[in-house]
Structure formats: structure tokens, C-alpha cells
Amino acid sequence: MATRPLQRLLTEDLSVATxxxxxxxxxxxxxxxxxxxxxxxxxxxxxERDLAVVLADARRQEANRLAFERMTAAGAELIDVRxxxxxxxxxxxxxxxxxxPVEFDRASGPLRGALIGALLFExxxxxxxxxxxxxxRGDGVTLEPCHHRDAVGPMAGVISPSMWLYxxxxxxxxxxxxxxxxxxxxxxxxxxxxGPEVIDRLHWMNSxxxxxxxxxxxxxxxxxxxxxxxxxxxxMLQMGDEGHNRNRAGSLMLLRELLPTLITAxxxxxxxxxxxxxxxxxxxxxxxxxxxxxxxATLAAHGIPGSSVVTTxxxxxxxxxxxxxxxxxxxxxxxxxxxxxxFLGSYGPDDANPDIGDSAITETAxxxxxxxxxxxxxxxxxxxxxxxxxRATQTMYExxxxxxxxxxxxxLEFRGTPTGIDVAAVARTGILxxxxxxxAGRVAGVGQVGAGLVNPPEECFTGxxxxxxxxxxxx
Amino acid sequence: MATRPLQRLLTEDLSVATxxxxxxxxxxxxxxxxxxxxxxxxxxxxxERDLAVVLADARRQEANRLAFERMTAAGAELIDVRxxxxxxxxxxxxxxxxxxPVEFDRASGPLRGALIGALLFExxxxxxxxxxxxxxRGDGVTLEPCHHRDAVGPMAGVISPSMWLYxxxxxxxxxxxxxxxxxxxxxxxxxxxxGPEVIDRLHWMNSxxxxxxxxxxxxxxxxxxxxxxxxxxxxMLQMGDEGHNRNRAGSLMLLRELLPTLITAxxxxxxxxxxxxxxxxxxxxxxxxxxxxxxxATLAAHGIPGSSVVTTxxxxxxxxxxxxxxxxxxxxxxxxxxxxxxFLGSYGPDDANPDIGDSAITETAxxxxxxxxxxxxxxxxxxxxxxxxxRATQTMYExxxxxxxxxxxxxLEFRGTPTGIDVAAVARTGILxxxxxxxAGRVAGVGQVGAGLVNPPEECFTGxxxxxxxxxxxx
Numbered sequence: 001m002a003t004r005p006l007q008r009l010l011t012e013d014l015s016v017a018t019x020x021x022x023x024x025x026x027x028x029x030x031x032x033x034x035x036x037x038x039x040x041x042x043x044x045x046x047x048e049r050d051l052a053v054v055l056a057d058a059r060r061q062e063a064n065r066l067a068f069e070r071m072t073a074a075g076a077e078l079i080d081v082r083x084x085x086x087x088x089x090x091x092x093x094x095x096x097x098x099x100x101p102v103e104f105d106r107a108s109g110p111l112r113g114a115l116i117g118a119l120l121f122e123x124x125x126x127x128x129x130x131x132x133x134x135x136x137r138g139d140g141v142t143l144e145p146c147h148h149r150d151a152v153g154p155m156a157g158v159i160s161p162s163m164w165l166y167x168x169x170x171x172x173x174x175x176x177x178x179x180x181x182x183x184x185x186x187x188x189x190x191x192x193x194x195g196p197e198v199i200d201r202l203h204w205m206n207s208x209x210x211x212x213x214x215x216x217x218x219x220x221x222x223x224x225x226x227x228x229x230x231x232x233x234x235x236m237l238q239m240g241d242e243g244h245n246r247n248r249a250g251s252l253m254l255l256r257e258l259l260p261t262l263i264t265a266x267x268x269x270x271x272x273x274x275x276x277x278x279x280x281x282x283x284x285x286x287x288x289x290x291x292x293x294x295x296x297a298t299l300a301a302h303g304i305p306g307s308s309v310v311t312t313x314x315x316x317x318x319x320x321x322x323x324x325x326x327x328x329x330x331x332x333x334x335x336x337x338x339x340x341x342x343f344l345g346s347y348g349p350d351d352a353n354p355d356i357g358d359s360a361i362t363e364t365a366x367x368x369x370x371x372x373x374x375x376x377x378x379x380x381x382x383x384x385x386x387x388x389x390x391r392a393t394q395t396m397y398e399x400x401x402x403x404x405x406x407x408x409x410x411x412l413e414f415r416g417t418p419t420g421i422d423v424a425a426v427a428r429t430g431i432l433x434x435x436x437x438x439x440a441g442r443v444a445g446v447g448q449v450g451a452g453l454v455n456p457p458e459e460c461f462t463g464x465x466x467x468x469x470x471x472x473x474x475x
Numbered sequence: 476m477a478t479r480p481l482q483r484l485l486t487e488d489l490s491v492a493t494x495x496x497x498x499x500x501x502x503x504x505x506x507x508x509x510x511x512x513x514x515x516x517x518x519x520x521x522x523e524r525d526l527a528v529v530l531a532d533a534r535r536q537e538a539n540r541l542a543f544e545r546m547t548a549a550g551a552e553l554i555d556v557r558x559x560x561x562x563x564x565x566x567x568x569x570x571x572x573x574x575x576p577v578e579f580d581r582a583s584g585p586l587r588g589a590l591i592g593a594l595l596f597e598x599x600x601x602x603x604x605x606x607x608x609x610x611x612r613g614d615g616v617t618l619e620p621c622h623h624r625d626a627v628g629p630m631a632g633v634i635s636p637s638m639w640l641y642x643x644x645x646x647x648x649x650x651x652x653x654x655x656x657x658x659x660x661x662x663x664x665x666x667x668x669x670g671p672e673v674i675d676r677l678h679w680m681n682s683x684x685x686x687x688x689x690x691x692x693x694x695x696x697x698x699x700x701x702x703x704x705x706x707x708x709x710x711m712l713q714m715g716d717e718g719h720n721r722n723r724a725g726s727l728m729l730l731r732e733l734l735p736t737l738i739t740a741x742x743x744x745x746x747x748x749x750x751x752x753x754x755x756x757x758x759x760x761x762x763x764x765x766x767x768x769x770x771x772a773t774l775a776a777h778g779i780p781g782s783s784v785v786t787t788x789x790x791x792x793x794x795x796x797x798x799x800x801x802x803x804x805x806x807x808x809x810x811x812x813x814x815x816x817x818f819l820g821s822y823g824p825d826d827a828n829p830d831i832g833d834s835a836i837t838e839t840a841x842x843x844x845x846x847x848x849x850x851x852x853x854x855x856x857x858x859x860x861x862x863x864x865x866r867a868t869q870t871m872y873e874x875x876x877x878x879x880x881x882x883x884x885x886x887l888e889f890r891g892t893p894t895g896i897d898v899a900a901v902a903r904t905g906i907l908x909x910x911x912x913x914x915a916g917r918v919a920g921v922g923q924v925g926a927g928l929v930n931p932p933e934e935c936f937t938g939x940x941x942x943x944x945x946x947x948x949x950x
């Protein structure tokens with residue numbers, strides 16, 4: 001019999017419920033007494049006192065219910081595609097990046113590489129060496145997390161003022177979020193590559209793809225209204241995607257939505273054909289829509305006093321950082337872990353950089369690693385096996401507030417995905433969120449080396465729990 | 476413990492294997508003796524003698540191995556789209572239909588409706604009444620099964636000389652197969668509707684869609700070679716489709732393959748936009764490619780003396796017919812059963828026609844109902860529940876020769892789909908093939924009323940077994 005969380009057991013008609021050591025349950029079962037075992041693990045070390053305070057916070061249950069309700073009610077519609085200087089008011093010399101704040105001297109290889117590439121792309125340096133020197137001096141360059149502008153970026157997540165962004169809107173809560181356009185896989189900026197082919201592709205994306213997508217999305221909005229990204233996520237979970245490292249069906253559905261106005265855009269036929277080919281060939285095309293959709297969900301849940309629900313998980317390749325609904329804009333960080341998984345070509349574990357990217361916003365919103373049961377084929381990309389994929393989703397129910405009413409997993413008989421990570425539940429169970437992720441080469445310029453599985457460091461959650469306990473004592 | 480086929484048990488390290496009544500196994504298990512139960516059911520009534528002869532046929536095992544090898548090795552590439560009079564040499568007045576041969580006076584409502592529509596479409600009658608009278612008199616009208624021309628048609632499956640067909644090629648065995656273009660759902664010819672909107676759509680498909688697809692496919696073949704339909708089927712099984720009543724991912728992947736040459740075709744931009752819109756809106760677009768691909772697989776396995784592998788399952792709405800590799804072109808028929816499932820709008824069980832269509836060729840080739848474990852979300856379309864979908868696939872292993880090396884089910888840890896129905900295994904176990912299907916209204920002109928689950932009648936298999944036994948006695 002599978003173990004089940006205690007609170008669920010208490011609503012069932014049982015003879016005996018046991019927790020902890022299995023011996024007692026086994027002995028009962030041998031005597032033909034019906035037994036249900038509750039999953040029980042010791043809390044994260046050193047969290048007992050904070051846990052007691054947070055669990056006793058009278059506001060918490062209602063605050064978490066509200067956070068879950070807002071997170072799952074949030075809409076996500078694609079309404080525009082436009083450059084970052086316009087969409088975010090991003091000033092020349094300002095560069096957004098994934099994860100919590102970091103200075104250039106602590107930046108990981110792939111983030112350094114992406115920043116070098118972005119300076120070259122913006123014309124702020126002529127050579128990689130000049131770009132790196134300028135970044136090291138901080139000469140006319142400002143670094144800032146994407147999340148501080150309600151934007152998200154996969155992997156290094158670098159957004160510079162000239163780059164075009166998807167703009168998504170949550171009409172329910174009146175929020176907006178943004179994400180860059182996906183460059184494809186391999187040698188790409190977000191994985192830290194900055195060679196001429198990377199910069200050339202970025203220029204083509206800026207001069208051809210961005211303006212074409214802008215035309216297509218605007219025409220689509222005028223004719224049939226915005227593209228419902230949340231509805232595509234719900235569908236893709238029924239089509240073997242989990243929305244973080246498997247976006248095949250989502251990318252095809254997005255393409256189908258964009259096509260009618262893309263192929264009739266006012267542009268040279270060869271540009272349109274190339275944009276269709278580029279987008280159609282990219283199985284991760286949709287990731288950059290699923291991420292801001294997830295950001296809109298978590299943004300809606302942010303800022304509720306007493307709530308222990310995680311509203312950001314993000315990594316810059318050096319630190320893993322989380323933010324929590326009830327503790328405002330404070331980051332709780334710990335050292336980013338190195339994923340384990342499958343490697344491209346001759347790359348191996350020694351080539352991998354620690355965990356990087358804002359894409360863990362998908363897990364924060366109840367998809368990605370939390371929805372792996374919907375996407376068993378993903379184990380061929382990130383490692384693990386099919387039972388692991390099923391177990392990953394099932395385990396995440398232990399640390400989340402509820403089951404998503406719209407995002408469902410067919411193989412689990414349409415059970416909603418585990419949504420709304422509860423810092424207190426993580427601390428109490430010691431179960432860390434399951435993330436799947438791309439792996440960047442640790443040396444600037446290399447690009448992608450593989451994909452794998454990773455968890456946040458415990459420090460994020462013990463830190464957040466301590467802050468929640470402080471707030472509860474004051475509050 | 477799940478029951479397992481006896482032959483598999485015998486290769487394992489067991490203490491006791493049991494078959495039949497569960498009491499013996501339970502009693503052993505209570506004494507802590509490891510037990511594996513073999514699935515055992517009595518053979519189909521009256522088949523004992525024929526079964527003994529067929530199972531003793533020395534050619535059978537090797538013949539079935541060869542049939543399985545050919546079935547799974549067959550290729551399926553889309554190489555052209557052209558009219559039936561050209562592709563099949565179909566003569567004016569000849570109408571192909573689904574299933575085994577049938578005279579008009581025994582034809583079901585949806586087949587009558589589709590034939591009426593096809594006569595109107597071909598200009599052989601001015602009104603439905605005139606068309607029906609002409610069909611009843613057999614005046615200048617010849618009916619013939621699609622399968623007799625190596626073609627397949629979903630539901631009524633009517634193909635008339637002017638209709639455009641997909642042309643697929645199996646390069647491994649040098650075969651070709653054809654299928655009509657999909658009209659979408661609801662009031663459509665293949666479900667027996669023949670109103671003006673149905674005939675108008677057919678004219679548009681003939682004057683715009685067919686020629687455009689012809690251009691697109693030919694240009695694609697010239698530039699990048701044919702479209703690999705078998706590869707799309709392999710992928711769609713990893714994306715929640717089973718290839719019979721769920722073709723969402725397959726349709727999107729086909730669209731992606733066709734797009735680059737479709738949007739650059741030499742035709743008015745409005746025609747191209749409408750063709751893209753029509754194709755993109757149709758979640759069953761791919762069915763008409765998956766069916767001829769399945770036909771190519773089963774065709775390759777046909778005609779092997781001594782083989783008891785089923786190479787055709789097809790229904791005309793009155794009779795269900797099968798053909799078997801070792802018994803040549805003879806049909807073995809029984810009364811088509813009425814599916815049970817989910818209904819559209821206010822339709823109910825009384826509105827449904829018995830099982831109809833060549834689409835059971837998908838199950839014959841190891842997908843469709845046999846691959847439902849890959850597509851748990853299909854239960855929302857055809858009825859049943861998720862455990863049923865898993866069980867359906869797992870049960871089909873009991874009556875098939877092997878596991879498909881290319882078509883795999885991720886949730887079953889990438890196990891190949893059960894492929895190659897063995898008439899002897901069906902007779903021995905009494906397990907009938909699991910088919911999922913659209914449901915046509917039983918009255919001509921109504922169109923689709925739902926979708927559901929159905930099995931072939933036993934008579935097909937007892938008849939085929941008797942013929943195999945006769946052939947074995949002759950030797």
C-alpha cells in the first residue's frame with residue numbers, strides 16, 4: 001500500500017493509521033488488520049521552533065487558501081510582442097538576468113557568457129574581451145533580476161533593451177508579464193554561448209522574427225482576441241508535455257494559433273517562410289510562453305500576509321533563490337545544485353554548471369517537474385525512469401496547498417497538478433520541490449550540455465521559514 | 476498480482492503457476508508460497524476442434540513471426556495527393572465503401588446517406604431521391620470495398636472517382652495505399668450526411684484543398700523527400716494520441732510538415748489561408764494518414780500460408796469483416812455491433828448505427844484501441860475510464876503476436892504496442908480485439924452522433940479459424 005499524507009487518511013474509514021517505522025504496520029497487516037501508512041519523515045534539521053510558530057500562525061491557512069485560489073484563477077493571454085525598451089522601459093546598459101540578484105564577479109560561466117553576448121549584440125563592445133572587461137568594471141552596465149520587472153528568462157535569462165519580448169496579461173488580477181523569444185537549442189545565448197552565429201541569430205530574431213510575431217499577434221488579437229496560453233497549458237498536459245523541458249505539443253498548438261495571421265503578415269514571403277520554419281523546428285518554442293503564464297499565476301498569489309506559499313523559484317547559476325507570498329520581495333537563497341541527467345554528445349557531469357534560470361517558475365505554478373506524471377516520455381530527455389516521473393508528481397502533493405482545477409494529469413485519472421508549494425510543508429516533511437531543467441556548460445561560451453533533474457537547496461526554505469516565523473511573532 | 480499469459484510465466488523463476496479458478500492460488504498465497512496466476516478463459520464455444528488443428532499446424536509459428544516482422548517493418552511515406560480516378564483508375568459510376576462487400580439493399584443508413592451524397596457530388600443525380608432510386612436500381616452504379624483497391628475510408632468510407640486521395644508508399648515491400656481527405660466532424664459525408672453544406676464542402680475540398688495539398692506534398696518530396704507518416708505515429712503515441720479517435724498531436728505534426736510548402740504554393744493567398752485554417756481546426760486531420768499507413772503495415776503481412784494473423788478488420792455498418800494472412804482474400808463476417816460510448820448533444824444509444832468504417836485497420840496494425848494506454852485522455856471522448864484505457868492495451872497483449880518495435884507506450888515503460896492479432900489466440904482466450912470508434916447516426920443524413928467502444932463479433936474469428944483449419948488439413 002502506498003503511503004499517504006496524514007490529513008487525507010483522517011477523512012477515510014480506517015481501522016488503523018500508522019506513521020513512521022513500517023514495522024508496526026507490517027505486523028498489523030500480518031494479522032489481517034487494515035492499515036494505511038502515512039508518509040512521515042523528520043522535519044528539515046533546525047526548523048522545529050520556526051515550524052511550530054508558522055504552523056500556529058492563525059492567518060496561515062486562510063492566507064494559503066487565498067494564495068492557491070489566486071494562483072489557479074490567474075489568466076494568461078498573449079497580447080503583444082515588442083522590444084524590451086518599449087515593454088519594460090529598459091534603459092540602455094541595463095541587462096536583466098535569471099535568478100536572484102548577483103554581482104558580475106560572482107556570476108557563473110553561462111551567465112557571464114550570455115552577458116558578454118548581450119553587450120556584443122547591443123553594440124556596447126566590439127569583442128568578447130572588451131565586453132567582459134566592461135562587465136567586470138561595471139562600466140555603464142547595470143545588472144538586475146528579470147523578476148524585479150515581472151519578467152522571466154530561461155537559463156541565463158539575459159534580456160537587453162533591444163530584444164523583443166512576449167507580453168502576457170492576466171485579466172483577472174490586472175497583471176502583465178514578459179519573456180524573451182526562444183532561440184532554439186544548442187549554441188544559444190541563454191546557455192552562455194556568444195559566438196558569431198549566436199549574435200547573428202539574435203539580430204535576425206530582432207529584425208525579422210520579432211516584428212513578424214508582433215504583426216501576427218496584434219492581427220490575431222484584433223480578429224479573434226488574445227491567444228489563451230493557460231488553455232494551451234491545460235491541453236499540453238493531456239498531450240505528454242509537462243511544460244518545462246517537454247513543450248512539443250504546446251509549441252505545435254501555439255504555432256497553429258499564430259499561423260493564420262503570421263502567413264498573411266505584410267512582409268516578404270521568404271521572411272514569413274523562414275519564421276514559420278524556425279518556429280516549427282523548435283520544440284521548446286512554447287517554453288517562453290509557459291514561463292510568463294506561470295509568472296502571472298504566482299504573481300497573483302504574492303503579497304498575502306501570513307501565506308507560506310512560494311511565489312518565486314529562480315536560479316542565476318550561482319545561487320538558488322525563492323520568494324514567498326507572506327514575506328514580500330525578500331529573496332531566500334542557497335547554493336545552486338548541479339543537476340543530474342543526460343548529456344549531449346561527449347559532455348559529462350564535469351561540464352555542467354549548477355542550476356540556472358527563471359524556468360523553475362513552471363514548478364512554482366504547478367507544472368514542469370510537478371507534472372512529470374503527465375509526460376512520462378520526458379525521462380528520455382532529463383533522465384530517470386517512468387516510475388520516477390509518476391512518483392515525482394505524487395510526492396509533490398505532500399508539499400503543495402492543493403490540486404490545480406485546470407491543469408490535470410490524465411494518467412492520474414485527471415487529478416489536478418500539485419500546486420502552491422508550502423514552505424511549512426517542505427520544512428515539515430523534508431521533501432524538496434522536484435525541478436527538471438536544461439544544463440548549461442559551466443564555461444562561458446559552451447552552450448547547452450544536457451538536461452536533468454535537480455532540487456533547490458534546503459537553505460532557501462529554512463531561511464524563508466525563519467522569516468515567516470519572525471513575521472508571525474510580530475504580526 | 477496481475478494475471479499473465481502462460482507462455483511468459485514459463486520463462487520465469489516461479490514456485491507455482493496456476494490457471495483458471497483463483498481459489499487454488501489464494502490458498503497457496505495464504506501459505507506464503509509464491510504464486511503467479513496465468514490468465515485463462517475457455518476458448519470461444521465450438522472452436523475446440525479447429526483450434527487443435529490450427530495450433531498443431533507446423534507452419535503457423537514461423538508464418539506468424541514473418542507476418543509480424545513484415546507488419547512492423549513496413550514503411551509509410553506520404554508521396555502524393557491526387558484524384559481517385561487517377562490514383563486508382565476508378566471508373567465513373569464506381570463507388571468504393573468501407574468494410575466487406577455489401578449490396579445497397581442491405582446497406583446501413585450512414586452508408587446509404589454517404590452514397591447518396593457521393594452521387595450528388597459526382598453529378599449522377601439531381602436530388603437525394605433520384606440518387607437513392609438509382610442506387611436501389613443499381614443503374615450505372617457499382618459498389619466495391621475500398622480494401623479491394625488497397626484503399627481505406629473512415630466511417631462510410633465512400634470514395635468516388637473525383638475525390639482527392641492521399642497516396643502513401645511502403646518502400647520496404649513496394650506497396651501503396653490510399654485514403655480520402657478528412658472533412659472534419661459533425662455533418663460530413665463519411666458519417667452519412669449529404670445536405671448542401673456537405674456537398675459544398677466536398678466541392679471546395681476538390682477544387683481548392685486537394686490541388687493545394689498536391690502542390691505542397693510534391694514540392695516537399697522534391698525538396699526534402701516524402702513525409703514519414705510512420706515516424707509521426709511513433710511520436711504521437713508519446714503525445715497522448717492513440718491514432719484512431721485521438722489524433723491531436725498527429726494532426727499538428729502533419730500540419731507542421733506540410734506548412735513550409737503549403738504556404739509557398741502557387742495559389743491565391745486567401746485559398747492558402749483557408750486551407751491552413753481548415754486543416755489546423757481539424758483534430759482528426761491525421762486519421763486519414765494513419766489509416767493508410769496501417770493498411771500498408773497489414774498489407775505487407777498478408778498472404779503468408781499458415782499465418783493466423785489478422786490483416787484486415789473493417790465494417791460497412793451492417794457486417795463486420797476480417798481477412799487473415801493465411802487465408803487470402805476471403806472475408807469472414809458477422810453482424811456489426813453497436814458501440815457504447817458518449818453522445819453528442821441530445822443524441823442517445825437509439826440514434827447510433829452499428830459499427831462502421833475501415834478505421835479498425837489502426838487496431839489491426841497495433842494502434843487505436845490497442846494503444847489506448849498511451850492516450851488516457853481519450854476516455855473523455857469515447858467513454859470508459861483511465862484504468863479501462865490501461866487495461867485495454869494490457870489485455871491485447873494476450874491475443875497478439877508481439878510488441879511493436881517502433882510504436883511504444885511511455886507509461887508502460889516504453890513497451891511496444893500489442894501488434895498482430897492472432898485468430899488462434901482470440902479463439903483460445905475468447906478475448907476480442909478492442910476497437911474505439913466514431914458513431915454515425917443510424918438514419919441516412921444525420922451525421923455523427925458520438926464516439927465509443929466496440930468489439931468485433933465472434934463469428935469473424937470462428938469463421939476464420941475454420942478456414943485456417945481447412946487449409947491446414949489440406950496442407
